[in-house]
Amino acid sequence: MNLAIVGLGAIGGSFAMSLMKKGYERIIGIDIDEQTIDYALKEQIIHEGMTSPEEGLKDADVIMLTLYPSQIAPFVEQYRSYFRQGVVLTDVTGVKTSIIKETTRVLPDHADFIFAHPMRGSEKKGIAGASADKFEGANALITPVPLNKEENILKIETMYKDAGFSTLTRVTPEKHDEQIAYVSQLMHALSVSVVNSSQASDDTLLFAGNSFQELTRIADINDSLWSELFLNNKEALLQSITSFEAELETFKQAVETDDEEALKDFLTRAREQRRNWY
Amino acid sequence: MNLAIVGLGAIGGSFAMSLMKKGYERIIGIDIDEQTIDYALKEQIIHEGMTSPEEGLKDADVIMLTLYPSQIAPFVEQYRSYFRQGVVLTDVTGVKTSIIKETTRVLPDHADFIFAHPMRGSEKKGIAGASADKFEGANALITPVPLNKEENILKIETMYKDAGFSTLTRVTPEKHDEQIAYVSQLMHALSVSVVNSSQASDDTLLFAGNSFQELTRIADINDSLWSELFLNNKEALLQSITSFEAELETFKQAVETDDEEALKDFLTRAREQRRNWY
Incomplete structure (x- = not known):
């Protein structure tokens, strides 16, 4: 499975580190900040890194967007032509209804977006605040929507468990x-x-x-x-x-x-x- | 110096324990609960213990009341005839203006009341929640009133330092x-x-x-x-x-x-x- 993580801050970086530790074979890190990519490669937090998403997205089976709420829908709209058939996207934002509404409007039919919320904040910003055990014992909320395929929800839930989360709960976005x-x-x-x-x-x-x-x-x-x-x-x-x-x-x-x-x-x-x- | 502590809960008990450790030679514990007194004697938290205050008060140079706000003035009124000439009283309540007003009204002329507030709460109630190092590094507020003698304020401040408090601040009750x-x-x-x-x-x-x-x-x-x-x-x-x-x-x-x-x-x-x- 090829995983692309867009945004290597404390949360994205921690997913990369914990899944790397778990043995994931291809983690592609995408971040607009070149220093962040250099650091992540040097520290072996990711297998590949890039500051432009196109190439990474083309190869990805799963795309995790660890971006600000306002960036999710615009990112999907801008880069959807690079999404593989059957790609599964997921986010980490702390609000759901409005993000789901905006994002569903621009999501292509061949992609499935599993909206999720990892429940562990970070006091330290940026990749320096990431760690491989950040999510140990943490809770996460998954907010399925009618269009989601069960197998894709399970795929994201498995990834969360692999990252260390202990309790995953499915709830409605509302x-x-x-x-x-x-x-x-x-x-x-x-x-x-x-x-x-x-x-x-x-x-x-x-x-x-x-x-x-x-x-x-x-x-x-x-x-x-x-x-x-x-x-x-x-x-x-x-x-x-x-x-x-x-x-x-x-x-x-x-x-x-x-x-x-x-x-x-x-x-x-x-x-x-x-x-x-x- | 003879110190009487009225009320051996978590706060009163901690004062007794920390001052005992500091070498105070006569700490008299007064509590209406007989089991508390038995426990405090057995654990050598106090030198003497009693469930009625009269005898202990007669011998006391300093009386510390670790009672509820509503009990302070009634206690002073009820037992003032047992106060020694020149006795110094002190309290530990978390509000001051109203307590000072009520208490000053019933305080005899031969006693000085130094109102104080040790700034360390307790999650555990009762003498079982007391410890000899509870006040290590804690802050306390002293709220002097015009009738207080400086030497008596200093006496209480010294006792607080002996109990482990690090910062004592004098402020007006208001x-x-x-x-x-x-x-x-x-x-x-x-x-x-x-x-x-x-x-x-x-x-x-x-x-x-x-x-x-x-x-x-x-x-x-x-x-x-x-x-x-x-x-x-x-x-x-x-x-x-x-x-x-x-x-x-x-x-x-x-x-x-x-x-x-x-x-x-x-x-x-x-x-x-x-x-x-x-």
């Missing part, structure tokens, strides 16, 4: 986006809003403990990527903020009215749900 | 409460509201990564203690929520209006502030 809005995007929205509060000051850390450090960790955010992720999941994200705001309002009301019993009930409910999860 | 509302209470309010969201379900963890796990950790909360902490800091807490909501509203507006530039600016501002702190 459920994916709704839940990601809650468990991931809302967390980032809260974190950046906390850090941007007018109460933030140079003295803040004199008062801060673990909870502040943990909650604000993800405010150290990639603004270009996350702007795209937020805007491509607008409806679900706004709904998620609204649901959250309703709870914060309940909390505030209890504090404002000195309703200790309501406050305790609210906290007890949270504690029980948290313990139910972890 | 600034303390305002900043704690932001860096600690707001974090807890957000965390419990996230967990109580109507979007929470048994499926949630299929989608959740590190950020959800971290942000919801503190939702496993002691409802009795935190209800008191929130209600005793009502004004500052509500102000802190309002400041946060203003930022979340800015974020929402940018998403709603597809204003990618405003969104990027907001994220960039957060990233820079976060990196400035850590």
Whole structure:
């Protein structure tokens, strides 16, 4: 199987490294940055490397696009004439419905696109943040669409297992986006809003403990990527903020009215749900 | 120096253990739970133990109250006739202005109360959660009031250093409460509201990564203690929520209006502030 990985950042590079370790025989790395390709070849992260995709795509049985959300459909449109008959494409973007809609519109009939979301972020950007064991024990979500062939979904799932993922879950794109809005995007929205509060000051850390450090960790955010992720999941994200705001309002009301019993009930409910999860 | 610690939970117990290790010669443990006293004596965490405070208080040069916020002033009122001339009291509660007001009203003239806040929470409750190195490298806040004698403030600060604290900062009670509302209470309010969201379900963890796990950790909360902490800091807490909501509203507006530039600016501002702190 010939695998082409387009975009050798922390995620694409980690797929290359872990699948190389697993014994994949032909991994073609494609990246617009020549230094990245040189580095990947030198470190034996890939078998072949190139800065223009045409030649690599022609040979590929599977094409993994580790690009920004806004780049997926334009890439498919620009390079579809180089896709082999029966090629399987896959992506790694954190939002699905909008990407699927845009990409399906430009996807040729002889290609099958399995949309997926590896659930392991990276604090380090670029190929230097890649590692062969990055995905060990990680979860991934696969969001099949009606046009997908079962054998192609299985092919991508096998590749994820080979890369180290432990749990693969198939969900609809809608459920994916709704839940990601809650468990991931809302967390980032809260974190950046906390850090941007007018109460933030140079003295803040004199008062801060673990909870502040943990909650604000993800405010150290990639603004270009996350702007795209937020805007491509607008409806679900706004709904998620609204649901959250309703709870914060309940909390505030209890504090404002000195309703200790309501406050305790609210906290007890949270504690029980948290313990139910972890 | 005779030190009486009232309440041998995780915090009181850790003070006893770390000061015992430091060589303090007389640590009297007072707790209403007989098993706790038996355990503390057996484990040599204290020199003497009792379930009624009268005798221990009579001998004490320093009395540390590791009680819930609502118990501080009533304790002082009930037992003040047992306080020695020149005794120094101190507390460990996470809110200050309201506690200081209530307590000062009932404090006898021959006692000095140095209000303090050790900045290290405990996940484990009770004496079993205590350890001799719990406070190593931790921060503490001291909130002096005009009636305090400098020598008594220094006495408490020395005791904190002996217990392992590395940074002691003196702040006004008002600034303390305002900043704690932001860096600690707001974090807890957000965390419990996230967990109580109507979007929470048994499926949630299929989608959740590190950020959800971290942000919801503190939702496993002691409802009795935190209800008191929130209600005793009502004004500052509500102000802190309002400041946060203003930022979340800015974020929402940018998403709603597809204003990618405003969104990027907001994220960039957060990233820079976060990196400035850590």
